[in-house]
Amino acid sequence: MSLTETETPPSPGLFLDPDLDVETTDLEGLGHVDIDRVIAYVHDIDRDFPAYLTLYEKYLRQRWNVYDLDFGRDREDWERMSEESKKTFLQIASGFHHGERQVAVELAPLFFGIPEDYKVFLSSHLEDEARHTVFFDRFYREVVGVPGDSILEVLDGSYHYISETFVGPFGLLSYLTDRLRLTPYDRHVQMQYATTYMLWIEGVLALAVMKITLGYARDNDILPGYYTGFTATCRDEARHVHGGLRFIRELLDDDPTLVVDLHETLRTLLIMSSTSSAYVLYEAIGWSEDKVRALLADQLERKLSLVGVTLPEDIREMVDKMDPVLAGG
Amino acid sequence: MSSANSKGLPFFSPAWAAAAVAELAAGPDEVARAKKIQKFWDWIEKAAEHVDCELGLAVSDLDGGRPNCLLLTLEKGKCTGHRLVPAAEAQRTATYLLEGSLADWREIMGGYDMGRSIMYRKLRLAAGDVLVFFRSAYYWTESLACLQRVPTAF
Numbered sequence: 001m002s003l004t005e006t007e008t009p010p011s012p013g014l015f016l017d018p019d020l021d022v023e024t025t026d027l028e029g030l031g032h033v034d035i036d037r038v039i040a041y042v043h044d045i046d047r048d049f050p051a052y053l054t055l056y057e058k059y060l061r062q063r064w065n066v067y068d069l070d071f072g073r074d075r076e077d078w079e080r081m082s083e084e085s086k087k088t089f090l091q092i093a094s095g096f097h098h099g100e101r102q103v104a105v106e107l108a109p110l111f112f113g114i115p116e117d118y119k120v121f122l123s124s125h126l127e128d129e130a131r132h133t134v135f136f137d138r139f140y141r142e143v144v145g146v147p148g149d150s151i152l153e154v155l156d157g158s159y160h161y162i163s164e165t166f167v168g169p170f171g172l173l174s175y176l177t178d179r180l181r182l183t184p185y186d187r188h189v190q191m192q193y194a195t196t197y198m199l200w201i202e203g204v205l206a207l208a209v210m211k212i213t214l215g216y217a218r219d220n221d222i223l224p225g226y227y228t229g230f231t232a233t234c235r236d237e238a239r240h241v242h243g244g245l246r247f248i249r250e251l252l253d254d255d256p257t258l259v260v261d262l263h264e265t266l267r268t269l270l271i272m273s274s275t276s277s278a279y280v281l282y283e284a285i286g287w288s289e290d291k292v293r294a295l296l297a298d299q300l301e302r303k304l305s306l307v308g309v310t311l312p313e314d315i316r317e318m319v320d321k322m323d324p325v326l327a328g329g
Numbered sequence: 330m331s332s333a334n335s336k337g338l339p340f341f342s343p344a345w346a347a348a349a350v351a352e353l354a355a356g357p358d359e360v361a362r363a364k365k366i367q368k369f370w371d372w373i374e375k376a377a378e379h380v381d382c383e384l385g386l387a388v389s390d391l392d393g394g395r396p397n398c399l400l401l402t403l404e405k406g407k408c409t410g411h412r413l414v415p416a417a418e419a420q421r422t423a424t425y426l427l428e429g430s431l432a433d434w435r436e437i438m439g440g441y442d443m444g445r446s447i448m449y450r451k452l453r454l455a456a457g458d459v460l461v462f463f464r465s466a467y468y469w470t471e472s473l474a475c476l477q478r479v480p481t482a483f
Binding site for chain 2 (some may be wrong): 037162166168170171172174175176178179192239265267268271272274276277278288323
């Protein structure tokens with residue numbers, strides 16, 4: 001998408017530096033790293049996956065302070081965006097505003113039944129999700145202008161942008177979390193939960209939303225605070241996906257029949273993802289429905305390849321027809 | 330959020346249950362339909378064809394010793410029977426049991442968003458297969474939203 005004729009060119013600020021290292025650059029540097037390089041970084045691993053404590057060590061090095069972000073220029077850019085672009089942007093970004101809250105509150109029951117090293121890493125994962133929730137809270141308050149005295153009130157203020165189909169993956173996650181709370185050592189429930197949370201919501205939906213909204217900001221040289229914070233969020237998600245896929249791989253190594261639970265969970269997610277409740281004018285931010293579908297299918301294929309899982313024909317056909325809610329966490 | 334109508338039918342009374350079943354049969358109204366695209370309603374219609382089950386709607390802390398679960402018989406997504414039973418009975422027999430506290434039901438009947446009622450656990454799936462339940466997810470949310478039209482007194 002290009003800015004409409006009524007919009008004035010943005011002030012200079014968002015430039016990309018191809019020499020910055022995704023792995024080691026600081027928060028300020030992440031504001032100048034191409035989002036496509038960060039998404040590629042998610043897949044830049046072999047099937048051994050980093051050890052949980054290696055991921056924890058990365059977390060300590062890559063952790064960023066959400067209060068260091070400056071949204072001053074974002075506010076100016078937001079005022080210049082067309083109403084159509086704002087609406088489309090919020091239809092997509094609000095899925096993350098609420099998605100981050102959901103994945104933050106649904107993580108705790110996983111602690112009980114996982115390997116000890118994963119418990120240590122998961123503590124950092126939980127802190128990340130809380131920080132991401134605050135990042136979106138700040139963006140919606142300070143840039144979009146949603147009022148509220150608490151995180152929940154700001155969430156209330158953006159809820160009307162959320163599609164009715166948001167409850168599909170995130171409602172499923174809530175109810176699987178309840179089951180996990182009751183039976184934390186049940187491998188079947190663990191697999192269903194990890195497939196929904198780490199593989200689908202974080203590994204497929206989230207990375208697609210990041211690529212779409214951050215690509216829009218990059219291509220139009222706007223919203224540098226959002227770009228910086230959300231790119232940092234994306235790098236955090238890489239650790240979560242690596243840890244989650246490692247866990248899925250370990251479950252499958254211990255009991256290959258658990259692939260049935262992975263497949264059944266994907267069937268449920270894809271059945272729910274075969275409709276939408278509202279049109280999203282992707283063209284307003286430079287995308288199309290077909291391109292989004294192809295992006296999601298590619299993200300799913302890459303994650304399944306990393307855990308060594310193939311799909312039966314009926315699920316493959318469902319992937320080709322999906323129309324998933326754009327959200328993440 | 331608005332509060333429930335204080336002049337409505339007593340919550341979980343036989344009259345309230347009958348009114349709830351009538352609203353389920355009536356389905357989403359024009360206002361609800363206009364808010365979502367046809368593709369969404371087509372999906373629900375298709376999902377309903379596979380809904381053959383008993384759904385219990387329970388209040389975990391209903392006082393007065395009354396039956397605290399509305400047990401609905403659903404055939405191809407249509408309600409063909411209903412009874413008020415103790416939730417403990419539904420826990421044993423229902424295909425799915427959705428349960429919430431009286432305070433949560435009060436919010437739901439006051440218009441709280443049904444999708445959020447699930448995500449924020451105002452209604453919890455106390456019994457039933459989670460994966461299969463969600464294969465009809467939007468059928469459930471839109472059907473349960475119909476209950477919000479019943480004028481309810483708490």
